[in-house]
Structures are given as C-alpha cells and as structure tokens.
Amino acid sequence: MMEWIQFIATAVCLLAGVFAFAVAVIGVARFEFVLNRLHAAGVGDTLGIFLIVLGCVIAAGFSLDALKLVLLIFFMWFTSPVSTHYVAQVEYFTNRQLEKYVRFIGEAENGSDTDGDS
Amino acid sequence: MNKSRFLSWLYGETDVMEDILELDETSDESREQLKREKRRLRRELLRSGRAKKVIGAETKGFYALYHVVAVVSCIMLIGVLLFAVANLPRYGEENPETTEMVARYVEKGVEETGADNIVAGMILDYRAFDTLGESHVLFTALICVTILLRLDRKNMRKTYEDYYAIRGERFHDISREAIMRNVAAVLVPCIFVFGIYVLLNGQNGPGGGFSGGAVMGAAMIIFSAAFGFDKADRVFSKRLGAWVTFAALSFYSAAKGYVFFTGANHLENHIPKGTPGAILSGGLILPLDIAVGMVVAFTMYGFYNLFMRGK
Incomplete structure (x- = not known):
C-alpha cells in the first residue's frame, strides 16, 4: 500500500514536471520576443526542475540521495533565475527596438516620446 | 549575393556581425570616433618604415611562398594520415589493440595502477x-x-x-x-x-x-x-x-x-x-x-x- 502511494506520487510529480517542460519548450519555440521566451524558459528551469526532482526525491525515499536531490533543487533555484535576470538585462540594454515590444508603465501617459526609432 | 557577402567578410571589407552584436545603440558618435581612430592608426602604421618593408616583402613573393608551403605541408599531413588509416587492421580482425590491450586494461587495470576508476x-x-x-x-x-x-x-x-x-x-x-x-x-x-x-x-x-x-x-x-x-x-x-x-x-x-x-x-x-x-x-x-x-x-x-x- 505504502509503495503504491509512493509510486503514484512519483508518477504525478514526474508527469507534472514533464508538462511544465513541454510548456517551456513550446513557449521558447513559439514566442518571438526574447523576454517572452525567457519567461517561458524560466518556467521549465524552476517549476519543471522542481517537480521532476521532487518526484525523484519521493522515489528515493528517506536517504542521502534524497538530500543530494534537494540540494540540486536549491542550486538550480539559486542560479537559474539569476542567469535569466542577466540575459533579460542584456536584452534591455542592447535592444534598439525595445519600444516595439515593450510598453513602459508610466511613460506612455507622460508622452515622453523617445527619439530612438521612428 | 550570399557569396559576395561572404567574400567581402573574408577579406575584411564588411563586418557581418554589425547591427547584430553591437552593444550600444542610437548615437553613432562613439562608433564614428572608433572608426576615425582606427583609420588614423592605420595611416600611422603605413607611414612607418617597418610596414613598408612588410608590404615590400609581400610583393616580392613572400605571400606566394607562404601559400606554397601551406599547401605542401597540408598534402604531406594528409598523405601521412591516409597512410596510417590504410594500415589500420580491418574491422573485426584479430589485432592486439582490440584484444590484448583491452583485456589487459580490464583484467589487470586495478592491480597495476591501483585506481578503481x-x-x-x-x-x-x-x-x-x-x-x-x-x-x-x-x-x-x-x-x-x-x-x-x-x-x-x-x-x-x-x-x-x-x-x-x-x-x-x-x-x-x-x-x-x-x-x-x-x-x-x-x-x-x-x-x-x-x-x-x-x-x-x-x-x-x-x-x-x-x-x-x-x-x-x-x-x-x-x-x-x-x-x-x-x-x-x-x-x-x-x-x-x-x-x-x-x-x-x-x-x-x-x-x-x-x-x-x-x-x-x-x-x-x-x-x-x-x-x-x-x-x-x-x-x-x-x-x-x-x-x-x-x-x-x-x-x-x-x-x-x-x-x-x-x-
């Protein structure tokens, strides 16, 4: 009985993780603008990793392997958002046609028409 | 179109990555300044004596020699490699590399090196x-x-x-x-x-x-x-x-x-x-x-x- 519960919980977690990764992959492939694609990729990097590793933790039971997997979640959640943040920042600082895709909140009302591109 | 673009990139006339990898936008002033600086440095370099010597050497066939040596060494390398490949034992044939050496590594590796890996x-x-x-x-x-x-x-x-x-x-x-x-x-x-x-x-x-x-x-x-x-x-x-x-x-x-x-x-x-x-x-x-x-x-x-x- 206990093993069946463990198995079902593992399967649910893994399937949910695969679903999150599928969403991430479809988003990265279908979106056009970089920041949107980063948003999609971030879903896979955080939620997908979390769910899949959680499934592995449940499957591993209470052991040292489970602790290593929890550490894996910790490091992934620690580093992946940072790298996403910096990729987004590079995009923000280097894209010349940023106004085409992004509406800056608070600037539209002021009418501060930037003289970047016509 | 593509080929000419590739050739012009090959000879350094245009930069294909321009507009793609540039990190700054809008004001072309800094880029203009860079270009001006580059041109000035180039002029200075050409005016000095050493550059003249190098250009003279190029016209005197140094470049041709360079090409000939490159081609000859490439052909020699290809020949040596082809010779080595031709002398390899056939696939599946008995040869020491695939039988004795592997067997020795697997059987006596731990004993002889003292390493588990x-x-x-x-x-x-x-x-x-x-x-x-x-x-x-x-x-x-x-x-x-x-x-x-x-x-x-x-x-x-x-x-x-x-x-x-x-x-x-x-x-x-x-x-x-x-x-x-x-x-x-x-x-x-x-x-x-x-x-x-x-x-x-x-x-x-x-x-x-x-x-x-x-x-x-x-x-x-x-x-x-x-x-x-x-x-x-x-x-x-x-x-x-x-x-x-x-x-x-x-x-x-x-x-x-x-x-x-x-x-x-x-x-x-x-x-x-x-x-x-x-x-x-x-x-x-x-x-x-x-x-x-x-x-x-x-x-x-x-x-x-x-x-x-x-x-």
Missing part, C-alpha cells in the same frame, strides 16, 4: 604521455592568447587609451550589482569545494583532472565576474597562474619521466600504489590529476580574463 587508470597511467600532451596543448593555447591579447603598461600606448575608454563604456559591467555579488558569495565556495572533490576523487569514481579543473575554473570565472577584476587579481593574478601552470606541467613531466625511465629499464618503481578505493591510492594518478586540474582551471580563467579585458 579504470578510465583514470588508462588516461593517467597507461597513456599518461597522451594526457601530458593535452595539458601542453592547453598551456600553448593560453600562451598564444596571452601574446595576442595581453594588455599592460608596456604595450599600451597613449593613443590606445581613448580607444579602450570608448569601448569600455559600451559594455555593461555587472560586477557592481548586488544580485550577482550575493549569489556569487554563496555559490563560489560551494563550486570550489565540489571542484576539489571531483579533482581528488578521480581515481575512485567519475571525475579527475579535466572535469575538476573545469569546475574550479568556472568558479574562478564567476568570482571574477561578480567582484570585478581588481579583486580577482588579488587572489589569482596572471603571475600566479603562470607559475602554477608552469609548476604543474614541470611536475607532471618530471614524475612521468621518472616512471617511464624506471619502467623502460626494468628498475623498481618506488611510488606506492595504495589500496584501491582510498583517497590516497592509484600511485601517481592523484598528483597528476591535481596538476592537470590546475592547468585546466587557470587556462579557463586566463581565457576569460584575457578575452574580457584584452585588446
């Missing part, structure tokens, strides 16, 4: 000469990059300084940001510990010099990116890197030379093998792993360092 035993004991060559390739690549990109007071002229000032503004420096610094402060020690673990565990499990060195090099790169070159230079300076790499390669050569000498002359090898499975086992494999790891780590960091702030 049979791959480590192969690359650092049976075929250590090959790994020594690989380390020297890394070292040579680092030397070449250093020669091309090094930037210090000796070779930096006044006229270049503005050039770099203009270029420096175009890069966004992330080393002053709180996110990067705090994340790196937590991460760098962890990565270093993991790298040392991988490095020291090479003879017992997956790992070894190349992978451990790569992890440590990544840690050094993160440290340098997060805290800036000034702080990184206090810990791992170029000088330290050069000395560590030199010492590691010398140690590797000396140790392996000793082993080869004693082995070839049927002398007794005084290096203890240890019990397989312990950290201090595998004879020379652990020290050689450390040496290779140092070379790899400092090569990676040196590449990053030189390409980030070089010419």
Whole structure:
C-alpha cells in the first residue's frame, strides 16, 4: 500500500514536471520576443526542475540521495533565475527596438516620446 | 549575393556581425570616433618604415611562398594520415589493440595502477604521455592568447587609451550589482569545494583532472565576474597562474619521466600504489590529476580574463 502511494506520487510529480517542460519548450519555440521566451524558459528551469526532482526525491525515499536531490533543487533555484535576470538585462540594454515590444508603465501617459526609432 | 557577402567578410571589407552584436545603440558618435581612430592608426602604421618593408616583402613573393608551403605541408599531413588509416587492421580482425590491450586494461587495470576508476587508470597511467600532451596543448593555447591579447603598461600606448575608454563604456559591467555579488558569495565556495572533490576523487569514481579543473575554473570565472577584476587579481593574478601552470606541467613531466625511465629499464618503481578505493591510492594518478586540474582551471580563467579585458 505504502509503495503504491509512493509510486503514484512519483508518477504525478514526474508527469507534472514533464508538462511544465513541454510548456517551456513550446513557449521558447513559439514566442518571438526574447523576454517572452525567457519567461517561458524560466518556467521549465524552476517549476519543471522542481517537480521532476521532487518526484525523484519521493522515489528515493528517506536517504542521502534524497538530500543530494534537494540540494540540486536549491542550486538550480539559486542560479537559474539569476542567469535569466542577466540575459533579460542584456536584452534591455542592447535592444534598439525595445519600444516595439515593450510598453513602459508610466511613460506612455507622460508622452515622453523617445527619439530612438521612428 | 550570399557569396559576395561572404567574400567581402573574408577579406575584411564588411563586418557581418554589425547591427547584430553591437552593444550600444542610437548615437553613432562613439562608433564614428572608433572608426576615425582606427583609420588614423592605420595611416600611422603605413607611414612607418617597418610596414613598408612588410608590404615590400609581400610583393616580392613572400605571400606566394607562404601559400606554397601551406599547401605542401597540408598534402604531406594528409598523405601521412591516409597512410596510417590504410594500415589500420580491418574491422573485426584479430589485432592486439582490440584484444590484448583491452583485456589487459580490464583484467589487470586495478592491480597495476591501483585506481578503481579504470578510465583514470588508462588516461593517467597507461597513456599518461597522451594526457601530458593535452595539458601542453592547453598551456600553448593560453600562451598564444596571452601574446595576442595581453594588455599592460608596456604595450599600451597613449593613443590606445581613448580607444579602450570608448569601448569600455559600451559594455555593461555587472560586477557592481548586488544580485550577482550575493549569489556569487554563496555559490563560489560551494563550486570550489565540489571542484576539489571531483579533482581528488578521480581515481575512485567519475571525475579527475579535466572535469575538476573545469569546475574550479568556472568558479574562478564567476568570482571574477561578480567582484570585478581588481579583486580577482588579488587572489589569482596572471603571475600566479603562470607559475602554477608552469609548476604543474614541470611536475607532471618530471614524475612521468621518472616512471617511464624506471619502467623502460626494468628498475623498481618506488611510488606506492595504495589500496584501491582510498583517497590516497592509484600511485601517481592523484598528483597528476591535481596538476592537470590546475592547468585546466587557470587556462579557463586566463581565457576569460584575457578575452574580457584584452585588446
């Protein structure tokens, strides 16, 4: 009985993780603008990793392997958002046609028409 | 269309990456300034005597000789390789490489090298000469990059300084940001510990010099990116890197030379093998792993360092 519960919980977690990764992959492939694609990729990097590793933790039971997997979640959640943040920042600082895709909140009302591109 | 674009890129007339990899936008003033500076430097170079000499040599057939030598050496290399390939044993045929050597590695590897990890035993004991060559390739690549990109007071002229000032503004420096610094402060020690673990565990499990060195090099790169070159230079300076790499390669050569000498002359090898499975086992494999790891780590960091702030 206990093993069946463990198995079902593992399967649910893994399937949910695969679903999150599928969403991430479809988003990265279908979106056009970089920041949107980063948003999609971030879903896979955080939620997908979390769910899949959680499934592995449940499957591993209470052991040292489970602790290593929890550490894996910790490091992934620690580093992946940072790298996403910096990729987004590079995009923000280097894209010349940023106004085409992004509406800056608070600037539209002021009418501060930037003289970047016509 | 495509071909002509490729050709013009080949001869340096246009920059294909223009508009794609440029980091600054809008004002073309700085770019114009760069172009003007480049043109001026070029003019100055052409006016000096040495450039004239080089151009004279080119017209006198130096270039033709260069091409001929390149073609001849390529053909010779191709011939040697084809000859070697033609002499390879056929697939499935009985030959010592596929039968005796593999069997010996698998059966006697642990006993002869003292390492549980049979791959480590192969690359650092049976075929250590090959790994020594690989380390020297890394070292040579680092030397070449250093020669091309090094930037210090000796070779930096006044006229270049503005050039770099203009270029420096175009890069966004992330080393002053709180996110990067705090994340790196937590991460760098962890990565270093993991790298040392991988490095020291090479003879017992997956790992070894190349992978451990790569992890440590990544840690050094993160440290340098997060805290800036000034702080990184206090810990791992170029000088330290050069000395560590030199010492590691010398140690590797000396140790392996000793082993080869004693082995070839049927002398007794005084290096203890240890019990397989312990950290201090595998004879020379652990020290050689450390040496290779140092070379790899400092090569990676040196590449990053030189390409980030070089010419």
